[in-house]
Amino acid sequence: MRRVLTSLLPALLLIAAGPARAESPEGQRHAAWQACLDAAFAEHARTTSRSFAATKAVSLCHDREEAYLGALAGSPLLDAEDVARIRPALVARARDRLMGERRFSAL
Numbered sequence: 288m289r290r291v292l293t294s295l296l297p298a299l300l301l302i303a304a305g306p307a308r309a310e311s312p313e314g315q316r317h318a319a320w321q322a323c324l325d326a327a328f329a330e331h332a333r334t335t336s337r338s339f340a341a342t343k344a345v346s347l348c349h350d351r352e353e354a355y356l357g358a359l360a361g362s363p364l365l366d367a368e369d370v371a372r373i374r375p376a377l378v379a380r381a382r383d384r385l386m387g388e389r390r391f392s393a394l
Contacts, residue, residue, distance in 0.1 A: 313362060316355040321381075323348035328385045341385040345378055352378070 327344035335343070345352070356377075360370040 313355065313358040316351070316358045320348055320351040320355045323351045324381055324385060337386050341382045344385060345382055352381075 324344045327347045328340050331340035331343045356370050356374060359365050360367045
């Protein structure tokens with residue numbers, strides 16, 4: 288268990304710090320991903336359930352998500368393996384945010 292937590296430490300520190308600063312490449316890509324998610328969710332939430340709209344938004348904004356995660360993988364704190372490991376939690380957190388739910392985990 289300690290080994291798992293130690294290997295996740297860089298990712299946990301990044302997430303605990305909050306979204307990347309807006310002027311950084313990571314921050315700009317994060318903002319673009321969030322804007323895409325919000326717009327896609329708003330469009331689909333009018334005609335479908337909130338859960339389906341959130342899933343659809345995540346699917347439609349996959350290219351911006353990949354750009355954001357690629358920028359994170361290029362940062363000095365994380366590598367591609369770290370990003371791959373935290374991706375499911377980031378996507379789940381984004382989906383929960385769209386649906387108005389709070390995620391009370393470390394991720």
